[in-house]
Amino acid sequence: MTIPVASHHSMNDRPVLPDAEALALRAVHRAAAELRRGTPVLLRGAPDAPADWLAVAAAETVGATGLAELAALSGAPPVLLLAPARAAAVAQPSPRPQAAAPEEAVALRLPARLLAPEALRSLADPTAERLLPDGPRPERLPPPPLAAAAIALAKLGRLLPALVALPLAPAAEPPRHHLLEVEATAVLAYPASAATTLRKVAEAVVPLEAAADARIVAFRAADGGIEHLAILIGQPEAATGAAPLVRMHSECFTGDLLGSLRCDCGPQLQGAIRRMAAEGAGVLLYLAQEGRGIGLVNKLRAYALQDSGLDTLDANRALGWGADERSFLVAATMLQQLGIERVRLLTNNPQKLAALTACGIAVEGRVAHAYPPNGVNDDYLATKARRFGHLLA
Numbered sequence: 001m002t003i004p005v006a007s008h009h010s011m012n013d014r015p016v017l018p019d020a021e022a023l024a025l026r027a028v029h030r031a032a033a034e035l036r037r038g039t040p041v042l043l044r045g046a047p048d049a050p051a052d053w054l055a056v057a058a059a060e061t062v063g064a065t066g067l068a069e070l071a072a073l074s075g076a077p078p079v080l081l082l083a084p085a086r087a088a089a090v091a092q093p094s095p096r097p098q099a100a101a102p103e104e105a106v107a108l109r110l111p112a113r114l115l116a117p118e119a120l121r122s123l124a125d126p127t128a129e130r131l132l133p134d135g136p137r138p139e140r141l142p143p144p145p146l147a148a149a150a151i152a153l154a155k156l157g158r159l160l161p162a163l164v165a166l167p168l169a170p171a172a173e174p175p176r177h178h179l180l181e182v183e184a185t186a187v188l189a190y191p192a193s194a195a196t197t198l199r200k201v202a203e204a205v206v207p208l209e210a211a212a213d214a215r216i217v218a219f220r221a222a223d224g225g226i227e228h229l230a231i232l233i234g235q236p237e238a239a240t241g242a243a244p245l246v247r248m249h250s251e252c253f254t255g256d257l258l259g260s261l262r263c264d265c266g267p268q269l270q271g272a273i274r275r276m277a278a279e280g281a282g283v284l285l286y287l288a289q290e291g292r293g294i295g296l297v298n299k300l301r302a303y304a305l306q307d308s309g310l311d312t313l314d315a316n317r318a319l320g321w322g323a324d325e326r327s328f329l330v331a332a333t334m335l336q337q338l339g340i341e342r343v344r345l346l347t348n349n350p351q352k353l354a355a356l357t358a359c360g361i362a363v364e365g366r367v368a369h370a371y372p373p374n375g376v377n378d379d380y381l382a383t384k385a386r387r388f389g390h391l392l393a
Contacts, residue, residue, distance in 0.1 A: 022223065030180060033157070090138065125301065230338060244281055
């Protein structure tokens with residue numbers, strides 16, 4: 001990535017330097033991309049804790065070259081960082097008392113037989129457990145500083161939250177290396193920072209089969225990352241009477257595009273557009289948060305776990321993800337950019353009402369939005385009602 005720098009031109013034609021927040025966002029975005037490529041990155045502590053350094057690589061993408069790069073940084077063996085739910089399945093039982101504070105990450109000491117790319121992928125991915133070599137289960141260790149930021153960075157890359165990590169000895173000077181560095185506090189702040197820097201970057205009229213008077217507005221964050229879309233029916237931003245009808249719809253490749261029967265996303269999407277067209281106005285926020293924020297690849301992994309008997313929530317947790325990883329601050333920022341400060345929310349999820357309200361949007365009512373089971377998604381809908389609190393009745 002090229003970062004503009006001052007040149008020998010006059011002050012009037014010098015490029016504008018990006019502000020500190022944009023630079024921090026770009027650094028995190030680059031670090032997540034490095035992990036996806038199998039390249040290690042270096043997490044550093046906050047300015048008030050500069051001695052903390054943690055070199056990490058994603059367990060599902062790292063190869064022999066990446067492992068060798070980690071080994072070259074220190075003679076100490078690396079550890080494996082996992083989300084607690086995944087660690088419970090592959091590690092020795094935790095000695096921690098039941099009343100202890102919840103763990104954000106678990107560190108495991110790995111025997112040499114597991115310090116190989118294929119074994120690491122098996123430890124990270126519950127759908128590949130059958131590939132683990134025989135032997136004792138890994139031993140738990142206290143997680144190193146910055147472990148929570150490492151897990152968060154893997155999630156930002158839509159990777160399994162599992163990392164090979166090498167804590168580096170505290171030193172007055174930063175370690176000399178060629179790895180990309182990123183500050184841990186910037187990683188943890190990224191979801192909120194990216195959401196609040198969303199800006200409109202494109203708009204076009206796109207007549208739809210169910211709504212001829214439709215426009216699509218694209219939003220992009222300051223790091224130039226993934227875009228979110230708003231589908232506007234009519235002129236909802238000009239509403240002067242009742243609050244406009246709004247739906248927050250997380251993208252679903254399988255349901256929205258392919259018509260998958262495993263979920264109710266396709267009917268919800270098309271039904272929302274038809275409802276807004278009937279009212280004459282509305283906003284459908286199409287959020288790039290597939291699979292409740294875990295991404296399409298991990299959603300497919302979760303489907304495989306569901307086919308073996310887990311429900312939606314437990315499948316996500318078995319992969320090391322939370323039950324719902326979405327940020328609805330994204331939706332609130334988009335609405336504010338559109339000039340919409342009050343809404344009637346088309347949803348069956350009470351958490352969306354609470355989230356938008358907390359982000360400063362006035363939710364003036366909930367409009368029911370549920371569709372009957374189709375014979376395939378019956379258990380999925382039952383789980384949404386029983387474990388996620390969705391209002392489907």
